[in-house]
Amino acid sequence: MAKVTIIGATGRLGSFASHPIAGIPRVDEVLLMGRPGRENLLAGLAHDLTDSCAARGIWTEISSSTREEDCADSDIIVITAGAPRHEGQDRIDLALANARIIRPIAESVGRHAPNAIVMMVTNPVDVMTAVALRYSGMEPKQVFGLGTHLDSMRLKALIADYFHVHVSEVHTRIIGEHGESMVPLWSATTIGGIRISNLPAFSGLPMDEMMQRVKSSGSFIIKNNGATIYGPGDAIATLVETILGNENRILTVSSYIKSEVHNVGDACIGVPARVNRRGVFPVPIRIEESELDAFRSSVGKIRAITGEILEKLE
Numbered sequence: 286m287a288k289v290t291i292i293g294a295t296g297r298l299g300s301f302a303s304h305p306i307a308g309i310p311r312v313d314e315v316l317l318m319g320r321p322g323r324e325n326l327l328a329g330l331a332h333d334l335t336d337s338c339a340a341r342g343i344w345t346e347i348s349s350s351t352r353e354e355d356c357a358d359s360d361i362i363v364i365t366a367g368a369p370r371h372e373g374q375d376r377i378d379l380a381l382a383n384a385r386i387i388r389p390i391a392e393s394v395g396r397h398a399p400n401a402i403v404m405m406v407t408n409p410v411d412v413m414t415a416v417a418l419r420y421s422g423m424e425p426k427q428v429f430g431l432g433t434h435l436d437s438m439r440l441k442a443l444i445a446d447y448f449h450v451h452v453s454e455v456h457t458r459i460i461g462e463h464g465e466s467m468v469p470l471w472s473a474t475t476i477g478g479i480r481i482s483n484l485p486a487f488s489g490l491p492m493d494e495m496m497q498r499v500k501s502s503g504s505f506i507i508k509n510n511g512a513t514i515y516g517p518g519d520a521i522a523t524l525v526e527t528i529l530g531n532e533n534r535i536l537t538v539s540s541y542i543k544s545e546v547h548n549v550g551d552a553c554i555g556v557p558a559r560v561n562r563r564g565v566f567p568v569p570i571r572i573e574e575s576e577l578d579a580f581r582s583s584v585g586k587i588r589a590i591t592g593e594i595l596e597k598l599e
């Protein structure tokens with residue numbers, strides 16, 4: 286059984302994510318953490334979530350705290366603390382302000398829960414994953430970000446809709462930045478195990494429109510509904526379940542890569558990784574030349590921004 290801690294639990298995403306996480310059978314304890322001064326909010330949330338467990342007929346212990354040391358003994362720590370973007374902003378615009386929030390959180394997690402697996406969600410997620418890795422002092426396999434997993438799921442749903450097939454028949458992947466420079470791997474996209482380029486309807490596939498839709502999903506939802514909650518919340522829960530179930534699924538998460546993709550690396554970025562109870566393990570892959578050029582440029586962008594941010598934090 287496992288303890289999952291959510292840091293940033295009073296926020297819109299943190300509070301929603303706690304709901305599916307509390308329902309995962311291998312989770313027996315959920316700790317909702319927030320900043321000092323938020324005790325009442327956290328207590329109310331914990332009480333409501335306890336009621337939700339009762340209504341679902343499950344027994345998960347829900348607690349709340351503003352004391353850093355209480356994250357000790359966590360198996361997984363999900364970090365959603367930090368500012369969200371507003372209409373018109375790019376995720377990258379949040380980098381310095383959120384890095385200043387994530388640094389002390391990462392230091393505290395490294396001190397109190399050095400054996401946990403840390404899932405970074407705060408944006409810009411690739412840069413924040415690097416900040417968490419640096420300041421927690423933990424190993425790369427232990428610290429990863431939600432990366433392009435949600436983007437990959439968004440594309441998967443669009444492809445399933447276009448080909449009129451069940452979503453589980455579609456395998457696809459977006460790698461690179463969780464942001465403008467993300468790279469769809471059309472060469473690795475299959476339906477029922479068949480490459481989509483071998484299917485008759487492929488010639489009409491509106492690839493550019495689909496990618497535009499994926500890239501603008503976050504801003505569309507923020508503009509119309511204030512925040513993205515259900516998509517990322519359930520994506521977070523899927524990852525928690527994959528880790529605790531030691532499932533060895535290949536999911537596209539932000540991990541530190543040295544040179545796993547055609548010698549491109551030295552950044553935390555969305556890549557296919559094997560996810561299990563010990564953490565995340567990027568899978569060395571070969572991709573097509575045009576995809577590689579785009580991935581190289583995405584890695585270059587994130588490496589440069591990460592370098593600037595880490596320098597400013599020193």
Ligand SMILES: NC(=O)C1=CN([C@@H]2O[C@H](COP(=O)(O)OP(=O)(O)OC[C@H]3O[C@@H](n4cnc5c(N)ncnc54)[C@H](O)[C@@H]3O)[C@@H](O)[C@H]2O)C=CC1
Pocket residue numbers: 293294295296297298299319320365366367368369370379383386405406407408409410431432435463512513514517
């Ligand atoms: N990677 C992804 O796919 C996604 C990432 N996000 C990111 O998750 C983060 C949270 O989003 P929301 O929950 O919508 O925002 P929110 O504003 O509702 O919640 C933010 C949370 O961060 C906490 N916080 C703010 N400043 C803090 C500080 N100085 N120290 C400690 N905690 C602090 C707040 O108390 C609150 O709990 C944002 O950075 C957002 O961009 C959101 C959706 C998807």
Ligand SMILES: O=C([O-])CC(=O)C(=O)O
Pocket residue numbers: 369370376408435502503504507513517
């Ligand atoms: O768009 C945002 O700012 C939130 C996010 O990362 C997403 O939903 O993809």
